[in-house]
Amino acid sequence: MVTKTTTATDLINVFIADPLSEDGIFPLRQETELNLNIIVDTGLTPEQLISKIADVDVLLVRSQTKVTREIIEAAKNLKLIGRAGVGVDNIDLTAATEHGIIVVNAPDGNTNSAAEHTIAMMTSLARHIPQAYNSLKNGKWDRKSYVGVELKNKTLGVVGFGRIGVEVAYRAKGQRMEVMAYDPFLTEERAKELGVKKSTVEEICALADFITVHTPLLPETRNLINKEKFAMMKDGVRIINCARGGIINEDDLYDAIVEGKVAGAALDVFVEEPATDHKLLTLPQVIATPHLGASTIEAQESVAVDVSNDIIKFYKTGTVTNP
Ligand code: NAD
Numbered sequence: 001m002v003t004k005t006t007t008a009t010d011l012i013n014v015f016i017a018d019p020l021s022e023d024g025i026f027p028l029r030q031e032t033e034l035n036l037n038i039i040v041d042t043g044l045t046p047e048q049l050i051s052k053i054a055d056v057d058v059l060l061v062r063s064q065t066k067v068t069r070e071i072i073e074a075a076k077n078l079k080l081i082g083r084a085g086v087g088v089d090n091i092d093l094t095a096a097t098e099h100g101i102i103v104v105n106a107p108d109g110n111t112n113s114a115a116e117h118t119i120a121m122m123t124s125l126a127r128h129i130p131q132a133y134n135s136l137k138n139g140k141w142d143r144k145s146y147v148g149v150e151l152k153n154k155t156l157g158v159v160g161f162g163r164i165g166v167e168v169a170y171r172a173k174g175q176r177m178e179v180m181a182y183d184p185f186l187t188e189e190r191a192k193e194l195g196v197k198k199s200t201v202e203e204i205c206a207l208a209d210f211i212t213v214h215t216p217l218l219p220e221t222r223n224l225i226n227k228e229k230f231a232m233m234k235d236g237v238r239i240i241n242c243a244r245g246g247i248i249n250e251d252d253l254y255d256a257i258v259e260g261k262v263a264g265a266a267l268d269v270f271v272e273e274p275a276t277d278h279k280l281l282t283l284p285q286v287i288a289t290p291h292l293g294a295s296t297i298e299a300q301e302s303v304a305v306d307v308s309n310d311i312i313k314f315y316k317t318g319t320v321t322n323p
């Protein structure tokens with residue numbers, strides 16, 4: 001609930017620290033009842049942000065800016081942090097709570113884009129599309145090295161069956177895959193309704209041909225897929241991570257690929273980002289994108305609209321939609 005309030009006529013400094021869709025922040029720009037001062041200043045180092053944040057009331061970020069305790073404590077007027085996206089793991093929630101700062105995210109706006117990206121990555125992985133593309137661009141007509149596997153009749157294990165996991169399952173079923181799903185909140189009834197097999201992580205490891213993770217990064221999900229889990233998997237399993245770096249232990253994934261246990265991995269996210277010289281990127285079996293799951297015009301507009309509307313709602317009503 002709201003712990004700090006402001007009257008509608010006060011100047012409200014809204015600081016946008018990561019690139020956000022200009023169409024998405026249109027609600028803020030056209031707002032006339034509130035006295036909003038919108039500052040867009042992206043790509044700052046933590047020190048630069050700290051030096052500029054003392055009078056800021058609202059901080060808006062995507063995933064690049066790490067909203068640390070230091071930043072929160074330097075922002076003496078801060079009342080609200082808006083995250084234009086799902087994961088709030090780049091925000092120190094403990095520090096925010098201690099200082100009575102509300103954190104809002106945009107949980108629905110990029111679901112579709114993230115699910116579509118996951119399916120694109122799985123298909124690219126199965127058919128070696130990035131590797132074949134590179135080979136052809138380098139002047140080789142090599143049809144032997146890139147024989148892939150079909151998705152049809154293969155089993156996809158979905159670990160984390162929330163918004164994105166469910167959308168991935170719908171699409172995988174369209175590819176005529178069998179879908180197994182694990183989520184602590186998944187009921188037998190819901191699984192039946194969605195046409196997936198409610199499973200444990202261990203069952204997924206034992207039976208799936210493709211495994212995709214869609215949990216948040218939490219203490220319980222960090223290293224959820226690790227050496228022990230890889231040992232339980234089928235030889236030739238393929239792994240997809242379009243959720244968060246760290247859910248899959250990167251060293252253990254590297255070893256499992258080198259040992260031949262894992263046939264390939266498609267990664268959109270890494271423990272440390274940017275991840276331009278990561279050892280996983282040296283493996284030909286790994287395909288990767290630089291955290292592009294939510295990078296569509298539609299998703300970026302949608303998440304920015306959602307957080308913008310939340311800021312306006314907060315200042316007008318004292319409540320927010322997704323605290
Ligand atoms: P969501 O909250 O709708 O779903 C997450 C699900 O994970 C929930 O159903 C929850 O019950 C489940 N879960 C929690 N702990 C678990 C555990 N220990 N084991 C298994 N499941 C567990 O979130 P979402 O919108 O589906 O997004 C999932 C994650 O994807 C986000 O947290 C974010 O980190 C990531 N994401 C990445 C991109 C990208 O650009 N690559 C885009 C959007 C979201």
Ligand code: MLT
Nearest residue numbers: 062063084085086087294
């Ligand atoms: C998210 O959690 O929403 C994603 O990481 C997308 C992003 O904001 O980059």
